[in-house]
Amino acid sequence: MSNYAEFHRRSIEDREGFWGEQARLIDWHQPYDQVCDYSNPPFAKWFAGGLTNLCHNAVDRHLKDRADQNALIFVSTETDTEKTYSFRELHAEVQRMAAILKSLGVAKGDRVLIYMPMIAEACFAMLACVRIGAIHSVVFGGFASHSLASRIDDATPKVVISADAGMRGGKVVPYKHLLDDAIGLAAHQPAAVLMVDRGLSAWPRTEGRDVDYATLRTRELDTVVPCEWVESTHPSYILYTSGTTGKPKGVQRDTAGYTVALAASMKHIYMGKPGETYFSTSDIGWVVGHSYIIYGPLINGMATIMYEGLPTRPDAGIWWSLVEKYKVSVMFSAPTAVRVLKKQDPAFLTKYDLSTLKALFLAGEPLDEPTAKWIAEALGRPIIDNYWQTETGWPIMAICNGVEPAPTKFGSPGQAVYGYDVKLIDETTAEEITEPNRKGVIAVDGPLPPGCLQTIWGDDERFVKTYWSSIHGKTMYSTFDWGIRDEQGYYFILGRTDDVINVAGHRLGTREIEESISSHPNVAEVAVVGVADPLKGQVAVAFAVLKDPSQVATEADARKHEAEIMKVVDEQLGAVARPARVRFVSVLPKTRSGKVLRRAIQAVCEGRETGDLTTMEDPAALTQIKDLITG
Numbered sequence: 001m002s003n004y005a006e007f008h009r010r011s012i013e014d015r016e017g018f019w020g021e022q023a024r025l026i027d028w029h030q031p032y033d034q035v036c037d038y039s040n041p042p043f044a045k046w047f048a049g050g051l052t053n054l055c056h057n058a059v060d061r062h063l064k065d066r067a068d069q070n071a072l073i074f075v076s077t078e079t080d081t082e083k084t085y086s087f088r089e090l091h092a093e094v095q096r097m098a099a100i101l102k103s104l105g106v107a108k109g110d111r112v113l114i115y116m117p118m119i120a121e122a123c124f125a126m127l128a129c130v131r132i133g134a135i136h137s138v139v140f141g142g143f144a145s146h147s148l149a150s151r152i153d154d155a156t157p158k159v160v161i162s163a164d165a166g167m168r169g170g171k172v173v174p175y176k177h178l179l180d181d182a183i184g185l186a187a188h189q190p191a192a193v194l195m196v197d198r199g200l201s202a203w204p205r206t207e208g209r210d211v212d213y214a215t216l217r218t219r220e221l222d223t224v225v226p227c228e229w230v231e232s233t234h235p236s237y238i239l240y241t242s243g244t245t246g247k248p249k250g251v252q253r254d255t256a257g258y259t260v261a262l263a264a265s266m267k268h269i270y271m272g273k274p275g276e277t278y279f280s281t282s283d284i285g286w287v288v289g290h291s292y293i294i295y296g297p298l299i300n301g302m303a304t305i306m307y308e309g310l311p312t313r314p315d316a317g318i319w320w321s322l323v324e325k326y327k328v329s330v331m332f333s334a335p336t337a338v339r340v341l342k343k344q345d346p347a348f349l350t351k352y353d354l355s356t357l358k359a360l361f362l363a364g365e366p367l368d369e370p371t372a373k374w375i376a377e378a379l380g381r382p383i384i385d386n387y388w389q390t391e392t393g394w395p396i397m398a399i400c401n402g403v404e405p406a407p408t409k410f411g412s413p414g415q416a417v418y419g420y421d422v423k424l425i426d427e428t429t430a431e432e433i434t435e436p437n438r439k440g441v442i443a444v445d446g447p448l449p450p451g452c453l454q455t456i457w458g459d460d461e462r463f464v465k466t467y468w469s470s471i472h473g474k475t476m477y478s479t480f481d482w483g484i485r486d487e488q489g490y491y492f493i494l495g496r497t498d499d500v501i502n503v504a505g506h507r508l509g510t511r512e513i514e515e516s517i518s519s520h521p522n523v524a525e526v527a528v529v530g531v532a533d534p535l536k537g538q539v540a541v542a543f544a545v546l547k548d549p550s551q552v553a554t555e556a557d558a559r560k561h562e563a564e565i566m567k568v569v570d571e572q573l574g575a576v577a578r579p580a581r582v583r584f585v586s587v588l589p590k591t592r593s594g595k596v597l598r599r600a601i602q603a604v605c606e607g608r609e610t611g612d613l614t615t616m617e618d619p620a621a622l623t624q625i626k627d628l629i630t631g
């Protein structure tokens, strides 16, 4: 048995011993009584009885050895700003932010919603929350008012932290009116809105509610705010993700399990060392941003780069120039970003000294072979695909080079990561597939390892029903991804089993988009499917049935209507969710029982076989779509 196979075996068969060792990677205020309390499956309580603090582990504990080393490197090619914060400076800024939150009445267990662009204050805000035991919920800045309102109502934050605007491609993207609209739509009203004013966009102030960060900060310059020692199981944050219904799910993360899991992953998977620099190109609104822009690198005593801007501005060399300048040792990005770079001059990749870079990790969506090959050759560095989900918070599959170096295989995110008892399940029999190269649903036998979701915020029942009840007769976590495993235990991901799509590494629920489109007064019915796209992996395409089809009598009318519907989605959900096309049909393909045949529509759009359609009500409905696509 290889060292890694033994390492993995032990992580499952001797959970107490294995995770007890990993737990030594972090600081504890009070030791735990039990490594894993799984007396109430599928709810796992990791390190029950312990007391710790995420901010202490990310910031305070490094003051002893590396107070003057870089902790946060903020780079914006949008505003031409570059500013570094040492651990000492970060510690001071986080305390100021924590003091402001406390002055606004935020206490342990209260929620704080963070709707911010990629600026240093967003990092201070996240760390300040966990410092005082408040639970943050970061909402991606690309989401618009309806998405934001549903999250405000679900998380019921005492305070919202925002900024006047973000910037993208040289254009100012104002935030405040979207936030005001969202609060207007929401039933829950936050007591205060803390505004970071970047001087990019004027914003209307609601007296008695909106407060200015810069003003309050000057009052708290020297305030000391100690870390609140929280129980291991105390929630650190809620991060919303899309599912198969229109209602987003609040993935709830604990404190100790998450801190241990991230610390261990830095050692065994990402192999970053304290004092080095980590550069993840994601956004704090996504799970990668939480785990590998903010918490993972800082817990590991590394500097982390927070980058606001495009990968191609001022030119396609910008990321690599940062690697050279800050001696980045570990980099993390998504396949879509690489596909964007692939369209640029490859000379940009060799223009800079990348000798400090140990590996480039890619995740979030399937990594196709041509993209993997191109970047591996262009960079001359190992490219490591890793597979995980918002729910898990850290990789389910990867190559754990920190344990034992192993080769990568094109198209595979590697082997099951330690801690995950991954099973492939036959869809029809619900039996485990043990032989190689047979397709099944990727599942994980409980308990999930530390760091994974504890539950869905405020909805234990939905947690059990959604994730643990889909594999008949077994309490097993479903990833809702198809996969196969080869003879060497390498997995290959074959797409989602549900109606979740993945656009440029961003997960979107087709139902959410359908609900938004349906709110257009002329839309009677709509189906949204994910269609393969060479750049973004997948794009959303909508097929709508109109109440008054005469409005799209000509091609020009149809285009006008399409733009109008896209605007509805932009305003409600945000441009990230905007379908690439909205096509108009007279009827949707459905089964006789009335279920829309999304998979058949998708197959037609991708020019594939539709499979068995004997249950279809009206075959002409698909022909219509086929004609539209090919016409």
Ligand code: AMP
Residues within 6 Å of the ligand: 241, 287, 362, 363, 364, 365, 366, 367, 385, 386, 387, 388, 389, 390, 391, 413, 479, 480, 481, 493, 495, 496, 502, 505, 506, 507
């Ligand atoms: P999210 O929760 O937004 O990170 O999306 C998670 C989903 O993205 C997974 O369930 C997969 O469908 C997909 N995904 C993430 N990483 C990979 C990968 N390395 N290869 C293939 N699909 C991936």
